Amino acid sequence: MKRIKVITLGCSKNSVDTEHLLAALPPAEFELAEGWPVDYLLYNTCGFIGDAKEESIAAVFEGVEAKKRGDAARLGVFGCLSQRYASSLPELIPEVDAWFGARDMNPVLAWLGAPPSRFVSRRREGGGYAYLKISEGCDRRCSYCAIPGIRGAHRSVPVDDLVKEAASLASEGVSELILIAQDTTWYGLDLYGKRSLGRLLGELSAIPQIRRLRIHYSYPASFPDDVLEQMRDNPKVCKYLDIPLQHISDPVLRNMHRGIDSRGTRELIARLRATVPGVVLRTTMIVGHPGEGEAEFRELMDFVEEARFERLGAFKYSEEEGTWGAEHLADDVPEEVKQERLDALMSLQAGISAGFNKSRVGKVENVIIDAVSPSGLVCRSAFESPEVDGEILVKPKRAGAARIGSYIDVRIDGFDEYDLSAVEL
Numbered sequence: 001m002k003r004i005k006v007i008t009l010g011c012s013k014n015s016v017d018t019e020h021l022l023a024a025l026p027p028a029e030f031e032l033a034e035g036w037p038v039d040y041l042l043y044n045t046c047g048f049i050g051d052a053k054e055e056s057i058a059a060v061f062e063g064v065e066a067k068k069r070g071d072a073a074r075l076g077v078f079g080c081l082s083q084r085y086a087s088s089l090p091e092l093i094p095e096v097d098a099w100f101g102a103r104d105m106n107p108v109l110a111w112l113g114a115p116p117s118r119f120v121s122r123r124r125e126g127g128g129y130a131y132l133k134i135s136e137g138c139d140r141r142c143s144y145c146a147i148p149g150i151r152g153a154h155r156s157v158p159v160d161d162l163v164k165e166a167a168s169l170a171s172e173g174v175s176e177l178i179l180i181a182q183d184t185t186w187y188g189l190d191l192y193g194k195r196s197l198g199r200l201l202g203e204l205s206a207i208p209q210i211r212r213l214r215i216h217y218s219y220p221a222s223f224p225d226d227v228l229e230q231m232r233d234n235p236k237v238c239k240y241l242d243i244p245l246q247h248i249s250d251p252v253l254r255n256m257h258r259g260i261d262s263r264g265t266r267e268l269i270a271r272l273r274a275t276v277p278g279v280v281l282r283t284t285m286i287v288g289h290p291g292e293g294e295a296e297f298r299e300l301m302d303f304v305e306e307a308r309f310e311r312l313g314a315f316k317y318s319e320e321e322g323t324w325g326a327e328h329l330a331d332d333v334p335e336e337v338k339q340e341r342l343d344a345l346m347s348l349q350a351g352i353s354a355g356f357n358k359s360r361v362g363k364v365e366n367v368i369i370d371a372v373s374p375s376g377l378v379c380r381s382a383f384e385s386p387e388v389d390g391e392i393l394v395k396p397k398r399a400g401a402a403r404i405g406s407y408i409d410v411r412i413d414g415f416d417e418y419d420l421s422a423v424e425l
Helices: 012-023 052-070 080-084 108-113 147-151 159-171 197-205 223-231 249-256 263-275 294-307 322-326 335-358
Strands: 002-009 028-031 040-046 072-079 129-133 176-180 212-215 237-242 280-287 311-318 364-375 376-380 392-395 405-416 418-422
Touching: 002 012, 012 040, 012 129, 012 176, 040 052, 040 080, 052 072, 052 080, 072 080, 072 108, 080 147, 108 392, 129 159, 159 197, 176 197, 197 212, 197 223, 223 237, 223 263, 237 263, 249 263, 263 294, 280 294, 280 335, 294 335, 335 405, 364 392, 376 405
Parallel strands: 002 028, 002 040, 040 072, 129 176, 176 212, 212 237, 237 280, 280 311, 392 418
Antiparallel strands: 364 376, 364 405, 376 392, 405 418
16 A cells, blocks of 8 residues: 655645545555655645745645655655746755646656546545536636646536536535636636536536535626526525625726726626625735726725625735736835735725624524534534635534534524624524
């Protein structure tokens, strides 16, 4: 038996890649190790922005130390970081035995001595939810984003393969699927000649064990109407949408190459709210992008106050080599100003999120149990996505009766800007 340890960094898309890789390993030949020593130590890396790159490089150096101690016989690296810096990393860290990209896991399998795979199945460690990566790569050309250069052109996974993968996950106890991609609204164009996310939602909802379908990473330009109809009419599709908008100022949006302007963005938000009553919107903003002066940032703050996004995250612009922005735009907002703007935006959002959570106090909600802790049950409703949103800490009716992945009704009895508390009914 070969002992293998895989350490995954970065986003949920990387987690799915790792699960596919592990599922392809013949169980009679490979053992997934928790401790040391191991025959193979693998890092699945992130190369999106500066902080993520630094974290991945630091982790790989930890792997080098593990190899020097004799805890790992062979050290391999794959994922976005090694795809992006394939020409320089081997020289920088020669102790790594093998470097691989992010677009094809079969070379990793070959290095491990495993047969190639189509990666329909997954190897997971329990829980009631799972991410379903519906496509790879991106055809968008946002000026600040390095992902198209790392992950390549958009490639959809066929509907039939996704339904098989979802059914397999459902047989393992998964009841909530979180659909992810670089842009979920682009799904199907390459395979079927039209956007097919709405069709996919309908196919997945036919799996009896699946109770929730959640959509992440949707692009705002030309948002498909049939997806809104699914959110409105299909009880399994959460009235929840992760739709990164990045900004509202027209000069900044033009510099970002977002393909939508301020008016179109406002019209989209109004359409979402009107078509799907009660929808919860999560978005992401970038502060300090080239072209963002004080007036543009003020416009962003006013828009966030106006739109009342239930969930919002933000990050500071970082110039990424190889992007259009790095080559054509001056990174002219000082770092301290970026931080001030980030702090101001998140302070504003904290009050908005707290107001949304406060409005839920006294209401009965159906939640999934994600974990059991000494202080109660860690749960989520249809309004919370794992890892990025808050949690609902529930006081159970009976100690020891909870099962991870099961659903219970609770009454919300407390809140802050991120989390809620509740009692089981």
